[in-house]
Amino acid sequence: MRDILSLFFAYAKSGLKSRFQYKLDAIVATFAVFLREAGGIIAMYLALLKFDTINNWNIDELLFLFSLIFITYGIFIVFFMALRDFSDWIRHGDFDRVMLRPRGLLTQLVLCGADWLAALGHGTLGIVLFVISASRVGIQWNPAMAVYYIIAVISGVLIQGAIFLFFSSISFYVVETGSLKEIFYWNMRKFAIYPLSIYNRFIQSILIFVVPFAFVNYFPAQFFLRKADMAAYPEWLMYISPVVGVTLYLLAYSFWRFSLRFYKSTGNG
C-alpha cells in the first residue's frame, strides 16, 4: 500500500509539474472547466424558474442530484482519465510503454492518468452544489448517512470507471471508440441530470440495466430525499449502488483481461 501511494504521488508530482510549465494555461483551464459546467447549471436553473418543479423535484433537490454527478466525475478523472482517453493511448503507442513496465497495467493507468486541474474544476463545482443544496433539502445528517454518502460517491466513481474499462477493452479490437463513448456515456450522463422517473420505460431500462447511471446519482439521491416518484421502483435499489459498482467493475475487468491478448500495438510490423 505504501508502495502504491508513493507511486501515486510520484506520478501526481510529475503530472502537476509538467502541467505547471504553462502556469497561465493551467489556471485558466481549471476556471474554464468550472465555468463551462456552471454555465450549464445556470441555464438549467433559469429554465426551471418557469417550471418550479420537475416531477415534484424542486430546484434544490435537482441540484443535489446534480452535485453527485460532478463530485463523482471529479474523482473519476483523478483515477480513470487514462481509461477515458484510452484510444489515444493505443493510437499513439503509449500503451506499449505501459506494457514494458513491471507493474500491473491497470495499476499504472489508474495511478498515472490524473487530470488534476479538470478534477479540481469539476470537484469544486460538485462541492459548491452539494453545500448549497444539501442544506436546503432538509437532510437530517447523522454518521450513518455520512458513511452512506461516501460509499455512494465511491460507487458512482467505480460505475463510471467500469463503463470506461469496457470501452477501453473494446479499443483492443477497434482502436477508436469515440462514438461509443458519446452514445453510451456522455448522452447517458445528460439523461442523468434529471430524475429517472421523467423518462419513458426504454430510457429508464437503459439507465438501470445497460449503462447504470441511475445508480450514480438518482437512487443514492433518493436515499436522502425520499421523493414520491421512488414508489415506482423497488426500495432496495437505493442501497445497491456499491453492489452495482463492484459487480460492473469485476465484469469489465474480466472483459479487459480477456481482450488484452488482442492488442495489436501500432507501427509497421
Add this chain to the structure above:
Amino acid sequence: MRTMQTAKNIIEVNNLCKTFKIHKRATGFKGALKDIFHPTYEWKKAVDNVSFSIHEGEMVGFIGPNGAGKSTTIKMLSGILYPDSGDMQVAGYVPYKQRKEYVANIGVVFGQKSQISWDLSPLDSYEVIRHIYRIPPKQYKENLARYTELLDMGSFIRQPVRQLSLGQRMRADIAAALLHSPKIVFFDEPTIGIDVVGKDKIRKFIRTLNQTDNITMIFTTHDMQDIVKTCERLIIIDDGQKLYDGSLENVKKGYGSSRIIEAEFESLPISLDLSHAVVSDADNSGLKKRIAFSTDEVSVNEMMSALMNTHNIKDVSIREPEIDAIIRDIYEGRIVMN
C-alpha cells in the same frame, strides 16, 4: 570473439509466428461505401516461423526492410504482443505470460517514441521511473551518476526535454532505459534523425556498455552503420522470414567478393570484350566506364592488366561494395542466402 560455446542462451525463440488481419480498403467513394458493408480482409504473416537464439552479452543487429516483421518480433520478445504460435524464453521467462516479472529485466529504447515527458527535465522523469521500477536508492544514485557521465548529460539533465536537441533527448532516453540495470536492452532505431556526431556518441556508449556490463543488446535499425559500428552478429528478416543469421564479417566476406573498377579512358573508341565482367557507362561522355566483376572469377590484377594492355587509361579507382549495397542486394533477392 567471446566464447560462443560456453555462453548460455538468454533468448530462445522457436518457430515463432504472428499473423495480422488487415482490412483491405477499397478506393473511391463507391469502394468506401462497399467497404462499410462488405469489408474485405486479408491475412498477413508478419512473422513466419522464425527461430533463433542469442547468448548472454551478445550484440545482435536485427535488420530488414519496412514491414519485414522485425518490429513485430521485437514486440513479441518484449512482451507487448502475444504470438500466434511458437515458443519463446527470454531471461528465463515467457514474455507474454509473465509480463510483469519479465519486463523488470529488460530495457527498451524507441528512437521514435520517447519515454521521458516532453515538459519535464530528464531528471524529473527518472524520478518517476525510479518509483515504477522500485529501484533501490543506492543503485539509482550510482546508475544515474554513471550514465550522466558516460552520456555526457550533465549540462542538460535539469532542462525541460522540449529544449533539448534530438541527440541529447535520445541520450536521456537511453539512460532512462538503463536505470533499473536491465539484463537485455532492445534498441529500436536509436539513432534515427540524429547528426553524425550524435550518432557516434551513442554508438560508442552502447559498445562500451556492452563490454563493461555484459548486457545483451538487440538492435533494429535502417542505418547499417549502427550495426557495423556496434554488432558482431546480424539477423536479416524479410517478409516475416529469417533470411540470414550469422556474423557481419561473413556477410562482407561471402557476398562481398565483387569489385567495381571505374576507369576513365584517354580516347574513343573503347572496345571492351571482357568475359566475367559487366561493363556500363559511368557518365555521358562515353569515356568513363564502370566494370563490375567478382574476384572469385578474375583477380583485380588480371582485370587491370587486361584493361591497360588494350587502352590508355587516364584515371582509375577500385571499390569494394559497401555493406548497404550488399544488404540491398540481399533484400532484393540478387544474393541468395543459405
